[in-house]
Amino acid sequence: MAKQTFAEKRAEKKQLRIYEKEHRKNLRRRKQDPIDVIMSTITYIVYTFFAFVCVYPFYYIFINTISSNELSARGKVNFWPKEIHFTNYINVSHIPDLINAFKISLGRTILGTILTVSISAFLGYMFTRETMWMRKFWYRFVIATMYFNAGIIPIFLTFKSLGLYNNFLVYILPTAVAPFYIVLCKTFVESIPKDLIDAAELDGCGTLRAFTAIIIPVIKPILATVAIFSAVSQWNSFQDTLLYVSDNKLYTLQFTLYQYINQASSLKALVNNTTSSSSMAASLAHAATATSIRMTVTIVVVGPILLVYPIFQRYFVKGIMVGAVKG
Amino acid sequence: MKKMNRKKKRGLREFLYVLPFIIMVALFCYYPLYGWRYAFYDYKPPYPLSSDSFVGTKWFSYMVSNPIRRKQILQVLLNTFGISGLNMIFSWFPMMFAIFLNEIKCKPYQKFVQTVTTIPNFISWVLVYSIAYCVFNSTGVVNTVLQNLGLTDTPVMFLQSSDHIWFKMWLWNTWKNAGWAAIMYIAAITGIDEELIDAAKVDGANRWKTILHITIPTILPTFFVLQFLNMANFLSNGMEQFFVFENSFNTDTIQVLDLYVYNLAMKSGGYSLSVAIGILKSLVSVVLLCIMNTISKLTRGEGFI
Numbered sequence: 001m002a003k004q005t006f007a008e009k010r011a012e013k014k015q016l017r018i019y020e021k022e023h024r025k026n027l028r029r030r031k032q033d034p035i036d037v038i039m040s041t042i043t044y045i046v047y048t049f050f051a052f053v054c055v056y057p058f059y060y061i062f063i064n065t066i067s068s069n070e071l072s073a074r075g076k077v078n079f080w081p082k083e084i085h086f087t088n089y090i091n092v093s094h095i096p097d098l099i100n101a102f103k104i105s106l107g108r109t110i111l112g113t114i115l116t117v118s119i120s121a122f123l124g125y126m127f128t129r130e131t132m133w134m135r136k137f138w139y140r141f142v143i144a145t146m147y148f149n150a151g152i153i154p155i156f157l158t159f160k161s162l163g164l165y166n167n168f169l170v171y172i173l174p175t176a177v178a179p180f181y182i183v184l185c186k187t188f189v190e191s192i193p194k195d196l197i198d199a200a201e202l203d204g205c206g207t208l209r210a211f212t213a214i215i216i217p218v219i220k221p222i223l224a225t226v227a228i229f230s231a232v233s234q235w236n237s238f239q240d241t242l243l244y245v246s247d248n249k250l251y252t253l254q255f256t257l258y259q260y261i262n263q264a265s266s267l268k269a270l271v272n273n274t275t276s277s278s279s280m281a282a283s284l285a286h287a288a289t290a291t292s293i294r295m296t297v298t299i300v301v302v303g304p305i306l307l308v309y310p311i312f313q314r315y316f317v318k319g320i321m322v323g324a325v326k327g
Numbered sequence: 328m329k330k331m332n333r334k335k336k337r338g339l340r341e342f343l344y345v346l347p348f349i350i351m352v353a354l355f356c357y358y359p360l361y362g363w364r365y366a367f368y369d370y371k372p373p374y375p376l377s378s379d380s381f382v383g384t385k386w387f388s389y390m391v392s393n394p395i396r397r398k399q400i401l402q403v404l405l406n407t408f409g410i411s412g413l414n415m416i417f418s419w420f421p422m423m424f425a426i427f428l429n430e431i432k433c434k435p436y437q438k439f440v441q442t443v444t445t446i447p448n449f450i451s452w453v454l455v456y457s458i459a460y461c462v463f464n465s466t467g468v469v470n471t472v473l474q475n476l477g478l479t480d481t482p483v484m485f486l487q488s489s490d491h492i493w494f495k496m497w498l499w500n501t502w503k504n505a506g507w508a509a510i511m512y513i514a515a516i517t518g519i520d521e522e523l524i525d526a527a528k529v530d531g532a533n534r535w536k537t538i539l540h541i542t543i544p545t546i547l548p549t550f551f552v553l554q555f556l557n558m559a560n561f562l563s564n565g566m567e568q569f570f571v572f573e574n575s576f577n578t579d580t581i582q583v584l585d586l587y588v589y590n591l592a593m594k595s596g597g598y599s600l601s602v603a604i605g606i607l608k609s610l611v612s613v614v615l616l617c618i619m620n621t622i623s624k625l626t627r628g629e630g631f632i
Contacts, residue, residue, distance in 0.1 A: 036534045043427050047436075050424075051443045053502065057458045058446075060468055064461070075471040119348060126345050131334060133342040138349055145356040147616055151605030153592050154362025155355075162354065174355045177348050207341055236451035239567055243593075258453045258571065261460055291466070298457045305449050310442055316449075317510055 058306065065089070065296045069289050087286040088296040097248065098256060098297065104168070105235060105253040112172040112234040117227045119176050124185025125215050129207065139186075146179045152243065159244055166247045171240060175233075181226045188222040189215060225315045232305065253301050260294050366603040372596075386603040400587075400604075406493070407583045411561045413497040418557060421505045422550050425512030426542055430534060441513070444506030455503060456571040459486060489577040496568065496581070511553070515546040552631060555623045559616040562608055584608055 064072045068083035076082065092098060126132065127139045150158075156165075164170040192215070200210045216223075241255040251259075309316070366386055368379045390400055424444075431437045447455070463469050465482035473479050485495075519541065527537050566585035573581050582590065588608070591601035620630040 039534060040430065040432070043430055044436075047428065047431065047440045050506075051440050054443050054447055054506070057462050061458065061461050073466065075466040075468070078468045078471060123345065123348055126341060129341050131338045131341060132345070133335075133338040138342070138345060141349065142352050145352060148356075148360075148609055148613060150356070150359035150362060151602060151609065152589055153365060153598055153602050153605070154359040156592075157362055157365075158354070158359040173351070177351050177355075207337075207344070232449050236449075236454075238451055238453050242570075254451055254453045257457055261453075261457055291461075294457065295461055298454065298461065301457075302450055302454050306446065309446055309449055313442060313445075316445070317514075 058302065061295050061298055065292065065299050069287060069292045072295075073289055073291060085286055088288065088292050089300075091288045092293065092296045092300065095293075097251070098253075098300075100249060101251050101253045101256040102300075104171075104250060108168070108171040108237075108252065109231050109234040112175060113227055113231045115172055115176045116178055116181065116230040117223055120178060120181035120185050120226050121216065121219060121223055122211065123177070123182045124219075125189050125211050126207075127182070127186050128189045142177065142182060143179045156243060165244055166250065168250060170244045171234070171237070171252075174240075175230075175237075178230070181230065184222055184226060185219060188219050192218055221315075224312075228308075228312045228315045232308075235304065253297075257294075257297050257301050260297055363602060363606050365599055366606055368599060370599045370602075372598065382599075386600050387607075389600065390604070396600075402579060403582050403584055403587045406580060407562060407564060409493045410496055410564055410583060411557075413493055414500060415554075415557055415561075417497065417501070418554060419550070420501060421508035422512050422546065424505055425509040425516060425546075426538055428509065429513060429516045429542070430538070441506070441510070445510065446506075447503045448507035450503075452503075452567040452571050455499060455568075459499065459572075486572070487574060487576045489580045492577050492580045496572065499572070500568065508553070511549060512546050515549045516542055519545050548627065551627070552623065555619040556631060559612070559619040561615060562612050 060078070063079075063081040064077050065088050066084050066086060067077040067081045068085065069088070071077055071082050123142070127135060127142075129135065132138075149155075159165055159170060159174070164173065196214060196218070197210055200214045205213060236254060237252070238254040238258065241250070241252050245251065245255075367381060367383060369382050369385075370379050389396060391397055428437060428440060431440070450458075461467055463485040465484070469485070470479075470482040473483065523541055524537055527541060532540070562584055564583045564585060566583075566589055569581050569583050569586045570589065573586065584604070585608075588601050588605050591597040591604070624630040
């Protein structure tokens with residue numbers, strides 16, 4: 001008897017809970033327009049698709065570089081790595097051209113960034129100095145270069161006559177005075193209270209001293225943005241190698257990668273070389289193939305950007321925002 | 328008087344600090360303009376310009392008078408207009424992307440999508456091509472999946488065909504740039520007054536209506552500025568994207584002006600003709616920029632130069 005009532009009670013409670021749930025559901029439903037619900041579901045699906053489209057190619061290439069090359073060549077590695085090994089990276093690190101290209105890319109990124117950032121900061125500051133002789137004219141003179149381009153042949157001939165052809169300097173000098181970054185820095189310097197600089201001048205700071213002691217510490221945030229942008233564009237730069245460099249000692253990573261993709265014949269020789277040099281371990285799964293080298297080099301070239309971007313994302317966003325004020 | 332003099336001296340000294348950089352700009356950006364004179368000569372590289380013959384505007388009239396060249400140039404212009412036009416027609420895409428991204432209520436997910444979709448903007452076109460090659464070649468994942476699903480028997484040559492090439496170029500361009508372009512709109516949307524949206528909600532607006540009547544009107548000005556800038560760059564698609572994707576199968580329909588100028592100069596040795604086309608392109612671009620700037624000034628009250 002007592003047992004039965006207990007069971008009844010339980011059933012009742014259960015019923016109650018169901019009612020409650022229903023009631024809550026109704027409440028929620030009333031609050032949310034059905035259109036809203038449909039919309040957010042679609043939104044989530046679509047954005048997951050976008051995110052997938054942007055991430056998957058990188059992931060796909062990466063898992064192929066660490067999977068068995070034989071499986072990879074047959075198109076068997078699509079969603080997760082199989083028979084993981086790192087021979088591809090070791091093979092690639094033995095290609096002398098590639099190491100050299102890496103050095104060149106790294107060198108131009110570091111030197112180019114330092115040069116661009118310091119010049120942008122300095123000019124951004126100098127163009128706010130109202131005492132400067134014909135300031136407005138010179139500012140426009142520099143900024144106007146954003147809007148025109150003399151064309152491939154005239155620029156090529158100019159660089160050649162300046163001795164920049166096949167010269168490492170061609171990577172860093174022409175981009176050193178960058179009008180857009182100067183605008184960014186100038187806008188930032190203008191936002192600094194004028195009293196700060198005036199006070200420094202009263203204390204006997206000259207133009208240059210004020211720049212190093214007062215301005216640089218204050219405009220650090222925008223310098224970080226400029227540095228990040230310029231480093232990425234230096235690392236990514238491809239056209240200058242294509243146009244102004246024919247000496248393969250000066251080839252950058254981007255250019256070498258382009259060659260690897262397009263010139264199957266040179267790649268084949270490379271494959272044979274790397275395979276024979278590491279022939280003791282060259283089982284079919286680990287032997288270098290044209291595709292494996294291409295993919296591994298791709299990861300090596302894209303790696304630094306994938307690592308740097310998420311860390312410095314806020315600087316990128318800041319850059320585009322400041323630029324939007326007067327771009 | 329003395330004070331005046333000192334001020335002037337200071338101004339000159341400040342100019343001297345800047346002078347080296349101004350010289351650099353003059354050398355790298357202004358001096359090449361003098362090279363435009365090559366368009367009026369019959370320039371043959373190993374010999375200096377002095378030994379080449381002056382031909383006046385021969386190259387400019389040659390563009391129109393030579394039937395083969397004319398056909399080629401028309402095709403190139405068609406490609407340029409087609410690709411720029413496609414980009415322009417779909418330029419609302421980043422805006423929509425931003426609007427609906429903002430509707431996502433789960434913040435970490437929103438942040439994740441934003442981060443991930445901006446990454447492609449920071450890799451070079453060479454890398455984009457390399458990725459395209461890895462994913463779309465005959466043993467790449469796309470062909471593997473298509474074959475497994477039984478949709479095709481033979482691998483589809485995505486990169487080695489000229490079919491829908493403008494559309495494909497637009498797709499790659501969108502893949503690379505849309506996320507980044509959306510950031511500007513997202514910032515504009517975050518600037519919207521919270522109270523405005525709450526008021527709309529009290530008045531019974533659902534999300535769709537808030538978007539239509541509040542979000543879109545707020546960010547439309549940003550959209551128009553970017554649109555003006557796009558129009559100003561109508562002829563300049565850049566060369567890198569088309570250079571890396573170009574191959575012998577698609578060269579006819581992928582060649583845009585910038586690439587054509589490069590190919591003329593570096594592959595077929597038409598130096599003077601290439602300079603002539605470059606000059607025309609630059610002049611038209613500057614005129615377009617001025618027109619767009621004026622329109623912007625008239626409609627928005629401020630230009631973008």
